Amino acid sequence: MNxxxxxxxxxxxxxxxxxxxxxxxxLKPLISEDYxxxxxxxxxxxxxxxxxxxxxxxxxxxxxSKYLRWACRSFIFGIICFSGSLYxxxxxxxxxxxxxxxxxxxxxxxxxGFILGWLFLLIGNIKKQE
Numbered sequence: 001m002n003x004x005x006x007x008x009x010x011x012x013x014x015x016x017x018x019x020x021x022x023x024x025x026x027l028k029p030l031i032s033e034d035y036x037x038x039x040x041x042x043x044x045x046x047x048x049x050x051x052x053x054x055x056x057x058x059x060x061x062x063x064x065s066k067y068l069r070w071a072c073r074s075f076i077f078g079i080i081c082f083s084g085s086l087y088x089x090x091x092x093x094x095x096x097x098x099x100x101x102x103x104x105x106x107x108x109x110x111x112x113g114f115i116l117g118w119l120f121l122l123i124g125n126i127k128k129q130e
Contacts, residue, residue: 005057005072012050012079019043019087027091035090042086049075049083049114056121067124074117082110 020043028036053075060068085106092098 002057002060002072005053005060005069005076008076009050009054009057012046012053012076016043016046016050019046027094030094031090035093038086039090042083042090045086045114046079046083049079049117052117052121053079056117056124059121059124063124063128065124065127067120067127071117071120071124074113074120078110078113078117080110081106081113085110 020040023036023039023043027039031039053072056068056071056075060072085103088095088097089103089107092100092103097103
């Protein structure tokens with residue numbers, strides 16, 4: 001299972017670099033400064049939590065805790081919902097969905113995924129299973 005998480009972390013890391021470059025070079029002239037900051041926030045949080053996912057998956061090599069698996073799942077969920085919703089929010093005028101209002105509530109749900117990931121990581125390390 002941790003091999004799958006390592007693969008997903010690698011993909012998310014590569015995507016974060018590509019999305020960051022896309023934002024800096026392609027989106028910058030096309031969206032407002034406010035939307036660019038929102039987009040960059042999505043990239044930053046994707047990077048932070050990709051590293052957390054990677055480290056959690058590596059910890060699973062020595063600690064087979066179910067809580068570490070849940071940490072990985074929560075980080076994945078958070079990246080998709082939090083960062084994904086920020087990417088859509090920042091580019092919604094460009095992609096033609098400016099009147100869709102469901103995007104906003106998805107962001108804090110993704111943030112909850114991040115929080116749960118960190119809490120599962122804590123519990124997984126407190127209740128270490130060898």
